[in-house]
Amino acid sequence: MSAVAEGLGALADPTVLLCILVGALAGMLVGAFPGITATMSVALASAFTLTMDPIPGLAVLLTIYVAANFGDRVPAILVNTPGTPASISTTFDGYPMAKQGKAGIALTTSAFSAAFGTFGGLLVLIFAAIPLSRMALSFGPAEMFALVVFGLTMVVGVSGSNLLKGLAAAAFGLVLSTVGRDPITGAERMTFGVLELSDGLPFIAVIIGLFGIADVFDQMLTHHAGTATAIKNLGRWMPNRSERRRMRKPALIGTGIGAVVGALPAAGGDIAGITSWSASRRLSKTPGEYGHGSMEGLTAGDSASNATLGPSVSTTLALGVPGDSVMAVVIGSLVIWGFDPGPGLFASQPDLVYTIAGIMALATVLTLFLSLLRMRGVSKLLELPPHYLWTVVIVFCLVGTFAVNNSVVDVAVMLVAGVVGLFMRRLGFPAAPVVLGLILGELAEANLRRALEIGGVSEILTSPIALAFLVVAVASVTLPPALRRLRRSRRRDRRPVS
Amino acid sequence: MHRISNTPVRALAVSAAGLLALTGCADRQNDDETADFPSEDITVVVPYDAGGASDLAARTLVGELEDELDASIVVENRSGGAGSVGLDHLAGQDADGYTLGYLPVETVMLGHQGYDIDPSDYEPLGQIVSVPATIAVPADSEYETLEDLLAAAEDEELSVANSGTGSIWHAATSALNEEAGTQLDPVPFDGGAPAVTAAVGGQVDAVVAGVSETATAAEDDQLRVLAVLDDERADAMPDVPTAEEQGHDVSIGGWGAIGAPEGLPDDVREALVDAISSAADSEEFVETIESSGNIAVNVGPEEFQPFYEEENARFESLFSE
Numbered sequence: 001m002s003a004v005a006e007g008l009g010a011l012a013d014p015t016v017l018l019c020i021l022v023g024a025l026a027g028m029l030v031g032a033f034p035g036i037t038a039t040m041s042v043a044l045a046s047a048f049t050l051t052m053d054p055i056p057g058l059a060v061l062l063t064i065y066v067a068a069n070f071g072d073r074v075p076a077i078l079v080n081t082p083g084t085p086a087s088i089s090t091t092f093d094g095y096p097m098a099k100q101g102k103a104g105i106a107l108t109t110s111a112f113s114a115a116f117g118t119f120g121g122l123l124v125l126i127f128a129a130i131p132l133s134r135m136a137l138s139f140g141p142a143e144m145f146a147l148v149v150f151g152l153t154m155v156v157g158v159s160g161s162n163l164l165k166g167l168a169a170a171a172f173g174l175v176l177s178t179v180g181r182d183p184i185t186g187a188e189r190m191t192f193g194v195l196e197l198s199d200g201l202p203f204i205a206v207i208i209g210l211f212g213i214a215d216v217f218d219q220m221l222t223h224h225a226g227t228a229t230a231i232k233n234l235g236r237w238m239p240n241r242s243e244r245r246r247m248r249k250p251a252l253i254g255t256g257i258g259a260v261v262g263a264l265p266a267a268g269g270d271i272a273g274i275t276s277w278s279a280s281r282r283l284s285k286t287p288g289e290y291g292h293g294s295m296e297g298l299t300a301g302d303s304a305s306n307a308t309l310g311p312s313v314s315t316t317l318a319l320g321v322p323g324d325s326v327m328a329v330v331i332g333s334l335v336i337w338g339f340d341p342g343p344g345l346f347a348s349q350p351d352l353v354y355t356i357a358g359i360m361a362l363a364t365v366l367t368l369f370l371s372l373l374r375m376r377g378v379s380k381l382l383e384l385p386p387h388y389l390w391t392v393v394i395v396f397c398l399v400g401t402f403a404v405n406n407s408v409v410d411v412a413v414m415l416v417a418g419v420v421g422l423f424m425r426r427l428g429f430p431a432a433p434v435v436l437g438l439i440l441g442e443l444a445e446a447n448l449r450r451a452l453e454i455g456g457v458s459e460i461l462t463s464p465i466a467l468a469f470l471v472v473a474v475a476s477v478t479l480p481p482a483l484r485r486l487r488r489s490r491r492r493d494r495r496p497v498s
Numbered sequence: 499m500h501r502i503s504n505t506p507v508r509a510l511a512v513s514a515a516g517l518l519a520l521t522g523c524a525d526r527q528n529d530d531e532t533a534d535f536p537s538e539d540i541t542v543v544v545p546y547d548a549g550g551a552s553d554l555a556a557r558t559l560v561g562e563l564e565d566e567l568d569a570s571i572v573v574e575n576r577s578g579g580a581g582s583v584g585l586d587h588l589a590g591q592d593a594d595g596y597t598l599g600y601l602p603v604e605t606v607m608l609g610h611q612g613y614d615i616d617p618s619d620y621e622p623l624g625q626i627v628s629v630p631a632t633i634a635v636p637a638d639s640e641y642e643t644l645e646d647l648l649a650a651a652e653d654e655e656l657s658v659a660n661s662g663t664g665s666i667w668h669a670a671t672s673a674l675n676e677e678a679g680t681q682l683d684p685v686p687f688d689g690g691a692p693a694v695t696a697a698v699g700g701q702v703d704a705v706v707a708g709v710s711e712t713a714t715a716a717e718d719d720q721l722r723v724l725a726v727l728d729d730e731r732a733d734a735m736p737d738v739p740t741a742e743e744q745g746h747d748v749s750i751g752g753w754g755a756i757g758a759p760e761g762l763p764d765d766v767r768e769a770l771v772d773a774i775s776s777a778a779d780s781e782e783f784v785e786t787i788e789s790s791g792n793i794a795v796n797v798g799p800e801e802f803q804p805f806y807e808e809e810n811a812r813f814e815s816l817f818s819e
Contacts, residue, residue, distance in 0.1 A: 183686065336790050342714055454701065
């Protein structure tokens, strides 16, 4: 109990509180800027925080991490541009809601869901760090491969009305994921001698292009035809009681999935968001609304991607190895400050764990408050005449994409992805499966090849976790249509009798 | 943010200004007043992402270098292609001392792995860090010493994780195989941390990684470090013997230097070499690097240049097999 008091007591320092405020403002600023990721801002901030005392320094870094993940949702909802892969699922329902004149309620729903998810994830950090980190350790290449294959079955969910076009789009994404140096042998594949493509297509540039830029292009062309509908009506802001009740189930599903996915190394908010959105749709009474502006879908995705934050910190601290690139920066700073991340940390310095959880909780509350406060201001953006808005979006996308790597190649990739996205949209192909294929394809290939390298096919077949995921993956694709057919044939059998 | 968004026109102006600033459109005056070098801002290109070990070394040094040179220095991260993107960019800059770069060991490796990088395009001005390789096994592994591991690897393939294809740790595994005639099978992961995690979780038989990457896990008894692949034991793990002590003369590891595009004017080079040497000796720099688990060094260009060429030759032969 004294560790809790001591850990939380460290937060009573005004310097720490000021650092949290600074971090929240900086994080929300960068989060709202498409392309500029939490990783980048935390990395840049770490150069300054290293000279500070550990607790205020941690306050800045962790608050930026939390706040950037919040700010991320705003452009996803308002202009269909996910700032980072973690908010891809936000565009599924958030943007349709905004188009239906419900931008206000979409923004608040997203903010509340994100806060709910973050708190859920923090519980994991406080109570389940050690056991979860053990589970994470049993995830080797074979298990990751199986998990990713399961993730790929989500294509069915995010394909929208036309499954065939969704599968085609996912296949296209898988092909794109082979660009770059071979993950095992290092041989060049479809890089055309461009050094920048050695690591594969830049995700963020592709995502911004396929979603944001393609949408702007689409609107520009549509506007010409005189059918554009500007988002003028923001609608209500606060969800009413029955809406709040409907959000409960997806929020719990999302938080649960996010908490588990977040604990795994190399899996983050993007996979959690999409998986949870898909799972929630299957369990929903109104699956048809998903993808067309469902508050449930928005809640499920956003609570999941934010629920990954706490477990990701907990795995990082408990294992002493970073779960994602933001955590790599945090752990580097911790080591330099003289802390010793690893299983021993929870025993030797439990107060630090509570301090970290406390910082993240305060950051969440503050960011939620700031989000609700500034939302009306942000959404004024939508009152702009469309041609001004488009310019703003394009400039933001260009600058943001360039800033990721200081690379013109990334900007070119984004513009090409924008044009491709426009054609896909016009021909009725959904964009989400492409991104899913691109992100998961790379993970699937690298982990499969690693597993084969380590122990051949038996490496996968002898892993119970991997087998379980593969079975679930096959079942989730084959069972629903089989059941439907079964039900239909039963009905047919019954008909002559009645 | 909300102030900016409240007034979209201002947002446009701000982002446009940001774009101009980012693309660096301020034209550099090339008056060649080398006598009072430096008379303008200096850029240091780091070929990796912000936040990594190379970035930390470069940024810490830059903090000291600014005082030494009395100039403001900007660190620019240009990552991608295992470092080739940033190095390629550096090679194309003017050799006037205003664009410097962090040269990692990959500078002499990439050219032999099909990347268009030539070490002679760069002029090393001083080595600042050294990252010896270590080889470690899971804590519950049956292999207690390097000899145990290598003996087992004579008859069967053992999987050895590393941070990526063509990385220095991948090469270190090959170097061990070459010296000991073993079948250590390098398994590339996507970065040092996942490679170490795989060993901690027992997914692989061993891992080759830098001292700073294995030290933390070793302290917590999650890993057993069998050997340091360096001439001397590492301060971070004084009880771990070197490979040489165990009868295998393998010394390989990462290093980092500050360099410039080839062809600096003599007086500019002198000024930079002196300043880098003083910065690398500073307490602040040494402390930060050592506390991150790596080794701060200060090796001038006369001594470093021959090593740089030797390393290049070594990797040429190592990768030609």
